[in-house]
Amino acid sequence: MKLLVPVKRVVDYNVKVRVKADGTGVETANVKMSMNPFDEIAVEEAVRLKEKGTVTEIVAVTIGPAQAQEQLRTALAMGADRAILVEADGAEPLGVAKVLKALVEREQPQLVILGKQAIDDDMNATGQMLAALLGWSQGTYASKVELSAEGAKVTREVDGGLETVQLKLPAIVTTDLRLNEPRYASLPNIMKARKKPLETVKPADLGVDLTPRLTVVKVEEPPKRQAGVKVASVAELVSKLKTEAKVI
Amino acid sequence: MAVLVLADRSGTTVSQPTRSAVAAAARIDADVHVLVLGGSEAAQAAARLAGVTKVIQADGPAYEHGLAEPAAALLVALAPGYSHLLAPGSAMGKNIMPRVAALLDVQIITDIAAVEGPDTFRRFIYAGNALATVKTADAKKVLTVRAASFDPAPAEGGAAAVEAAPAAEDPGVSSFVGAEIAQSERPELTAARVVISGGRAMGSAENFHLLEGIADKLGAAIGASRAAVDAGYAPNDYQVGQTGKIVAPELYIAVGISGAIQHLAGMKDSKVIVAINKDEEAPIFQVADYGLVGDLFKLLPELEQELG
Ligand SMILES: Cc1cc2nc3c(=O)[nH]c(=O)nc-3n(C[C@H](O)[C@H](O)[C@H](O)COP(=O)(O)OP(=O)(O)OC[C@H]3O[C@@H](n4cnc5c(N)ncnc54)[C@H](O)[C@@H]3O)c2cc1C
Numbered sequence: 393m394k395l396l397v398p399v400k401r402v403v404d405y406n407v408k409v410r411v412k413a414d415g416t417g418v419e420t421a422n423v424k425m426s427m428n429p430f431d432e433i434a435v436e437e438a439v440r441l442k443e444k445g446t447v448t449e450i451v452a453v454t455i456g457p458a459q460a461q462e463q464l465r466t467a468l469a470m471g472a473d474r475a476i477l478v479e480a481d482g483a484e485p486l487g488v489a490k491v492l493k494a495l496v497e498r499e500q501p502q503l504v505i506l507g508k509q510a511i512d513d514d515m516n517a518t519g520q521m522l523a524a525l526l527g528w529s530q531g532t533y534a535s536k537v538e539l540s541a542e543g544a545k546v547t548r549e550v551d552g553g554l555e556t557v558q559l560k561l562p563a564i565v566t567t568d569l570r571l572n573e574p575r576y577a578s579l580p581n582i583m584k585a586r587k588k589p590l591e592t593v594k595p596a597d598l599g600v601d602l603t604p605r606l607t608v609v610k611v612e613e614p615p616k617r618q619a620g621v622k623v624a625s626v627a628e629l630v631s632k633l634k635t636e637a638k639v640i
Numbered sequence: 641m642a643v644l645v646l647a648d649r650s651g652t653t654v655s656q657p658t659r660s661a662v663a664a665a666a667r668i669d670a671d672v673h674v675l676v677l678g679g680s681e682a683a684q685a686a687a688r689l690a691g692v693t694k695v696i697q698a699d700g701p702a703y704e705h706g707l708a709e710p711a712a713a714l715l716v717a718l719a720p721g722y723s724h725l726l727a728p729g730s731a732m733g734k735n736i737m738p739r740v741a742a743l744l745d746v747q748i749i750t751d752i753a754a755v756e757g758p759d760t761f762r763r764f765i766y767a768g769n770a771l772a773t774v775k776t777a778d779a780k781k782v783l784t785v786r787a788a789s790f791d792p793a794p795a796e797g798g799a800a801a802v803e804a805a806p807a808a809e810d811p812g813v814s815s816f817v818g819a820e821i822a823q824s825e826r827p828e829l830t831a832a833r834v835v836i837s838g839g840r841a842m843g844s845a846e847n848f849h850l851l852e853g854i855a856d857k858l859g860a861a862i863g864a865s866r867a868a869v870d871a872g873y874a875p876n877d878y879q880v881g882q883t884g885k886i887v888a889p890e891l892y893i894a895v896g897i898s899g900a901i902q903h904l905a906g907m908k909d910s911k912v913i914v915a916i917n918k919d920e921e922a923p924i925f926q927v928a929d930y931g932l933v934g935d936l937f938k939l940l941p942e943l944e945q946e947l948g
Contacts, residue, residue, distance in 0.1 A: 405902070409769040418770050430883075485738070486747045509883060513765050517738035517748050520708065524742035529813035530708050532735045535876065545817065549876045550731040551648075551830075551885075552821035557707070560813045569866065569883065570876055605747035609760065609773040617908055620929035622920075626942040629914065629932050637912045637929065639891040640834070640858060640947075 393446060393539075396501040397438045398453045398492055399431040399467055401460040402512040415610040427463040430507025432470075433567040436574040437505055437537060439471035446539045449473050451499055455488050457481050461590060468585035469577030475590045480602055483595075485513075487602040489521035494598035496526060501562070503544065508533050508566040519566035529559035535570040641723035642671035642693070646715065646737070648730045649706075652681035656831035657728035659689060659792030661785040665726050666691045666793065667755040675718065675805065677703040677711055683802050690797030698805035705816035706732050712739040714808040719744055719780065723758070729784040729886075730830070741782035748782045749774060751886075753789040767882040768905035787830055788888035788909050822875060829878070832861035834891045835910070837880055840867035841896025841918075841936060848873045850940045851895065857947040863887065863907075865897045881906035896936045899924025916940075 403409060404424040411418055427435075441447040452467035452475040454460045464475035478491050496504065509516035523530035531537070531546030535554065538545040544559045549568045559565075577585070595602050623629045633640045643665045648655040654676070665672045673694040676683040683697040696718070702710035715725060715736070725740060727733030729751045741748035753771070754762040760775045761783065829835065836855050842848050848868070855862050864874035866881060880887055882905035892910035897903060899915070899922055907913070908927055915928035918935050925931045932939060 409766040411770045520738035521742035524739040555819040556817040558815045606774045611772045614771045617927045619926045622931045630946045
């Protein structure tokens with residue numbers, strides 16, 4: 393079975409993100425970029441499914457700038473077989489889902505595994521949108537995936553605990569944090585990844601219109617909290633919470 | 641045109657985040673309808689919410705467990721009557737609403753933190769490091785609501801009629817197998833007046849119970865950092881943060897939590913924050929109203945005692 397894994401290039405989670413002075417966005421120049429952490433989990437899951445023998449080929453995809461090749465190379469080094477870069481900057485989840493739909497129609501995978509959210513726009517939407525456009529089943533926030541020829545049994549992280557759903561294939565799965573711990577690519581695998589095929593296409597080649605629907609009016613710093621006081625003892629804390637803050 | 645809110649059930653009633661979504665909807669239009677999937681008692685509860693003018697209840701096995709595919713199909717069937725479709729940003733709302741949006745060829749706006757106008761909303765990006773104001777060109781709007789940003793609509797005050805939902809197709813591509821939902825006497829994390837959360841420093845699942853006595857005395861919900869959940873000290877649904885739950889209680893007590901930006905994203909709107917940490921340089925103290933420097937294993941028993 394073939395599997396598609398979309399990944400996104402984002403500002404690394406360790407970077408202290410700064411809002412641009414002109415209010416048009418956040419500083420991304422000279423900032424460390426990485427694969428979205430949830431997508432690393434998606435690639436890892438795909439590789440594990442291949443190691444188990446259920447999956448025969450993994451195609452990694454990104455919709456992003458030319459530099460997003462770096463993230464595709466990371467996916468290849470982790471174990472993906474080939475990669476596709478769709479060159480487009482700043483596409484919205486709906487547009488990304490449309491590009492992915494076109495690639496799904498071309499590649500015919502049985503399963504697409506994506507991160508549940510990208511840590512830049514925190515939108516949490518692309519997987520569900522792709523499932524909608526394809527008319528496929530969706531298993532979001534997965535903490536366990538059991539794949540067989542008949543379908544995918546997905547355990548999901550939900551508000552009160554865990555929920556399990558059975559999905560007919562083809563299906564979409566989005567990853568949550570507890571699904572697995574992604575491996576680090578070994579040096580030999582990084583070398584090998586350089587020789588794996590990486591194809592570049594344009595959204596227009598796929599017949600997809602990426603005109604954004606949203607306009608960013610402004611981006612600003614959220615209100616800052618002021619640091620308060622240090623208390624010397626539990627007794628002082630409880631007394632302050634009672635008489636000063638009046639919350640207990 | 642009326643606006644529709646998809647409710648999240650909480651037992652026999654609707655969840656508090658649903659009431660926050662109703663409050664957000666009321667900023668858009670006075671005609672607020674609520675869709676309840678399964679659960680006639682919850683539909684009655686929705687009808688009593690202040691500001692709700694009509695409740696639509698969908699019965700049937702496809703809706704009982706909130707499966708995304710049939711729920712989205714139903715919302716799409718209802719969509720022509722509404723300018724805006726909303727849901728709380730709960731696991732249910734986040735699962736279903738993007739699917740609805742794509743079926744309608746709409747770019748969803750998730751986790752709105754403010755309504756600036758019928759087509760303009762504010763939302764946090766980059767783990768709460770930035771606040772974006774976005775305007776949509778889509779005719780129909782599909783939104784999820786960051787509950788911590790809207791005071792919930794009062795649970796009583798309305799007297800809306802309850803109608804049965806129209807029949808919609810069930811795509812039949814998924815089925816519910818089972819759930820492990822913890823039963824707890826404690827309030828829900830996103831609705832609690834007080835939250836006490838433990839971090840990696842709790843050290844073990846047994847030690848995590850040290851928080852319970854205090855939680856009981858304060859009527860608090862218990863939360864956790866990602867590190868504590870990953871280590872197996874606490875269940876996944878306890879996670880507070882950018883990629884977990886967003887809470888804004890009257891009082892938030894962070895115990896042995898360093899204060900990573902991803903954690904702060906989930907709790908920095910709390911009214912009063914208390915931090916207990918042995919490292920006086922821990923970033924959590926930069927957002928805490930009251931900081932107590934010391935060893936949690938000594939301080940937690942003292943706190944439980946002091947609360948009487
Ligand atoms: C994609 C992604 C998503 C994430 N999402 C979230 C999220 O939603 N929520 C979240 O919380 N994190 C999230 N994180 C993780 C986050 O970056 C931090 O790693 C995590 O919050 C750290 O948890 P912690 O504060 O419990 O642990 P640590 O950072 O290890 O802090 C432990 C603290 O305990 C203190 N301590 C140690 N011993 C004691 C003692 N005996 N008494 C008192 N204090 C003590 C230490 O001084 C330290 O400050 C995410 C990370 C990524 C990459």
